[in-house]
Amino acid sequence: MIDETDVVSYCSDNAPRADLTWLAQVVLSNGKFWGVYFTGVTEIEAVNKAVAFWNSEQERLGVKPKPVENNPWASVPSRLPDSPAPQNSRGIKPGAIWLIHKTTREKKVVNGQLAELLLASGEWEKGGPRSK
Numbered sequence: 001m002i003d004e005t006d007v008v009s010y011c012s013d014n015a016p017r018a019d020l021t022w023l024a025q026v027v028l029s030n031g032k033f034w035g036v037y038f039t040g041v042t043e044i045e046a047v048n049k050a051v052a053f054w055n056s057e058q059e060r061l062g063v064k065p066k067p068v069e070n071n072p073w074a075s076v077p078s079r080l081p082d083s084p085a086p087q088n089s090r091g092i093k094p095g096a097i098w099l100i101h102k103t104t105r106e107k108k109v110v111n112g113q114l115a116e117l118l119l120a121s122g123e124w125e126k127g128g129p130r131s132k
Contacts, residue, residue, distance in 0.1 A: 007050045008033070009043050022046040026054050100127035 009024045019039055024046035026034040038053065040046035097115040099108045101124055110118065118124040 006054075007047045009047055011043065024050040026050050097126065098128045099124040 006027050007024050008027055009022055011022055012020065015021045018041050022040045022043045022045065024038045024040070024043075026036070028034055034054070036050075036053070038046050038049040040049060095112060096109045097112060099110060099115060099118055100106070101108075103123070107127065107129070108118075108124075115126075119126070
C-alpha cells in the first residue's frame with residue numbers, strides 16, 4: 001500500500017484538454033517511476049487515481065505491504081528542526097530582496113519587511129547582485 005507521499009505530480013499550463021492539466025506518477029521504493037501516468041483536472045484527482053490504482057493492483061496480485069520498520073530512513077526527518085533555513089551557494093536565504101543605495105550604490109540583501117521600510121525612505125531601490 002502507498003499513500004500520496006509516494007506520488008510525484010506535475011502541472012501543465014498548456015494542456016490540450018482540462019483533464020490533462022495534472023499528471024501523477026508513482027515512485028517505486030527503488031526511486032524509479034512506475035511506467036503508468038494518471039491525469040486529472042486537479043492535483044488531488046490525479047494523485048488519488050494513482051494511489052487507488054496502485055493499491056488495487058497490489059491487492060489483485062497478492063503483494064503484501066512491507067512493514068515500515070524495515071525502512072531504515074522512515075524515522076529520519078528531511079530536515080533537522082534546529083537546522084538553519086536553506087540557502088543558495090552564496091549564503092542568501094530564499095525570499096531575500098536585493099537593495100541598492102541610490103547615492104552610494106551600496107548593496108544589501110534584506111528580508112521583505114525591512115525592504116519595504118528602506119524603499120519607503122526613498123534612499124534605496126530594488127536591484128540585484130550584478131546591478132551597478
